[in-house]
Amino acid sequence: MKKYAGICSAGIIILVWILHLAFWIQMPLDWKSPFLYLAILIQTHLYTGLFISSHDAIHGVVSKEHPRLNHAIGRFCATLFAFNNYTILRKKHHHHHAYVNTAEDPDVHQGNFFIWWFKFMFQYVHWTQILAMAITYNVLKIWFPMTNIILIWELPAILATLQLFYFGTYLPHRGEHEPGNKHQSRSQEKNHIWAFISCYNFGYHYEHHDKPYLPWWKLAEAKEQNSQISSR
Template sequence: MQQNLGGLFVAIGLIGLWFSSFGLTLMMPLDQVSPVLIGAAVWGRTFLHTGLFITAHDAIHASSFPQEHQWLKVWIGRIAVGLYAFLPYDQCCRNHWQHHAAPGQVGDPDFHNGVDVYLVQWYRKFIGEYLSGGQLLIFGGLSLGIGLMLHFWFQVAWLNLVLFWGLPLILSSWQLFYFGTYLPHRQGPLPRPETNNLALFPARPVNKFQQTSWLMYSFLSCYHFGTFHLQHHQAPHIPWYRLPLVRTEPETVARTTNTVSQ
């Protein structure tokens, strides 16, 4: 229960950070700050935007929510993907469960179709699974309407909107695709999720510095879903911030999987 409440606070915290950073960056006087600060703000907004999708992803798996309050996962998931790109939560759920049913195979909406196997082609196919023609119209209309409102009612500069709302969305989609889909799945189907097969789990890094550096890279690249992607497929109920424990303590997978299945 305490762990699930912690996950709920993490989800709410990420959404809160996204909102606060959105407001602060939209009002940033670009002519009075250095390009380095602007670049850092774009990166921060991109990372938090990716966090919205990760939050929705954990909601789909109900991995960060108390069992007695599962209705929270639906609402937080809807809010997260709505803020991300006005995406329909139900479609994201269907796509993601199809992905887990056949990862890196025919029927996986996140995988290439055998034709669009190269990076840019695969990215286009990946995005198309979540943004259909009709959804693109909804996305464009809502984005334009909100942008006009922010510009004329709150005097937000167009450049701020592009730099801290539009650009982070594009960069975030590439972050999710490249680190969370392309790199883990480019070799094809994943091994079967045999939770007791310890050979699937690499050994601990050789020293503390290497371990810390690796975990930092794992977190910053895609909230651990790139480097620990196999572990996620083996134990999809584990929230993103606990995936490194699965890597370093493989018995955690078997223990938590058995608990959930009972």
């Protein structure tokens, strides 16, 4: 069953994302209800899960035994996440790992947070993605209220992009790193609950760069091992 864990993980995230979106996109919205804001946060977290699943597929760990299926799932997750281009993501992410925190790194641009975020976004946003989003938005408007589309479909995607950038790129790579840090990455303090909530364990970023073949749910185990080594 272990060999299907990646497929099951991605499948659950996709299914819950679809069901949660389908429920809230047609619901009457009450601005005074805390459940509306909770729904936005949950959908944001599920969007982040889609991207993390796509990222795991980039590293070939959604389905190691079936590479075509692995990349098909990764491409599907990337498409659900605001029509991201999986081919571009895959190429640039491998470049990030090969040239981390250098001038050739497409993800790292040391300096002002917002300038860095803009440059980060500029690396991955393609005109076809914007066109697909615009077409889909206008099609969805035929059946669903505009406010619902914006709050439940569009806004969580934007928030998830910020979440992924802040916890998965900015915090791990900003500033100077200790001499001898071969991965030019740092990890958050050990807190598995917060690590999952914040970015599916990608706050344990040194562990990811050290062992990119691990799926997101095994990064906590890698953090445990590193914590034990450092405490000796």
